[in-house]
Amino acid sequence: MHRSHPRTKFRSGCPLNASVEILGDRWSLLIIRDMMLRGLRSYTQFLDSYEHIATNILAHRLKKLEAYGIIATHQDPLDGRKLIYTLTQKGMDLAPILTEMVLWAAAHEDTQNPELIRQIKKDKQKFIAAVRQKWVENSSHTD
Amino acid sequence: MHRSHPRTKFRSGCPLNASVEILGDRWSLLIIRDMMLRGLRSYTQFLDSYEHIATNILAHRLKKLEAYGIIATHQDPLDGRKLIYTLTQKGMDLAPILTEMVLWAAAHEDTQNPELIRQIKKDKQKFIAAVRQKWVENSSHTD
DNA sequence: TCTTTTCACTTGCAATTAACAAGTGATCTG
C-alpha cells in the first residue's frame, strides 16, 4: 500500500476529467463530507453513516482516496486497533466543490438539512473558512 | 420517456448525497462540460469527444440527464434525423460545480488546458457569467 | 430514383464493479 499515486493515466488531460475520474463515483464525496463536515475519523463511523456504504466498498474507497493523497491514515496512539483517517490539504481543498454541490441540490431537488444550506447561503466564503479552521485545529497534519 | 423525475428516492436527504446520486458517475459531468464549455449539442458530437464514451452509455446518460431536468431534447427543424440537446436552467446552474472541479484538479493533478484555468483563476464569477451569457444567447429555452 | 451515408440509437455479450453476507485476526474491556 501507500502508493503515492495510482499507476493509470487519465483518459484525457482535461482537468474536469481528472476530477471526475478521482471523485466520480457514488461514495467518495460522501466519505469526504463525513470527514469535513461531521468530523468522522474511523472506519466504523463511516460504516454507520446515513447512506450505509458496504464494508468492502468503504475499504476500497479509503485506499483510493489515500492513494490520491486526499486522506491520510494514522494509528490511534491510545488504541492499537483503531486507525484515524484525516483529510490532507488536498482533501480540504475539496470544500468549495462540496459547497457548490450542496447549493445546487438544495436549489433543484427536495433535500433536508436547511440549517446547513442557510449557513452556506448566508456567507459561502465564511462557511468554507470555518470548515478549514476546524480542520487546522483538530488535525495532526504530518502529511 | 420524458419522465419528469426518476421514480427512486435518494438514499438520504442530504443535499450532497442528492448531487452525488445524480452526477456521481464517470460520464455525466463530461457530457455537461461538452455542452457548457464546448457548445456541443448532438449525439455524434458527444461520441467523438475526447474521452470516447461508449454509445450505449451515452444513450443512458442522456436519458438520465433529461429525466432529472438537466438537459432538454429538441428536433432539429432543418434535419429530421438530428436531435439537439441543450442545457436547461438547472443544467446551467452546474457551472459553479464544474468550475470548482476544474480549479481543484488544476491545483493538485497534472492537467492540460492552461488557458481555461488562467481564465477561471483571473475572475471566477466573470467566467461563469460569460458561460451563462453564451447559453442565453444560443439556446431556445422553451423549458 | 436508387444507392450510400449520416443520424440516433438498440442489442448482445464479456468484463468490471457494486452490494450483500459472513468470517478473520488483532486488540481492548470487564
Next chain:
DNA sequence: CAGATCACTTGTTAATTGCAAGTGAAAAGA
C-alpha cells in the same frame, strides 16, 4: 480469560460498464 470491538477480507450474486455489431429513419449524392 471471555466477550466485544476494530478494521478489515473473502466469498457470492446482482448490477453496471464497455465493446462490437446491427437497425431503421432520414438525408445526400450519383
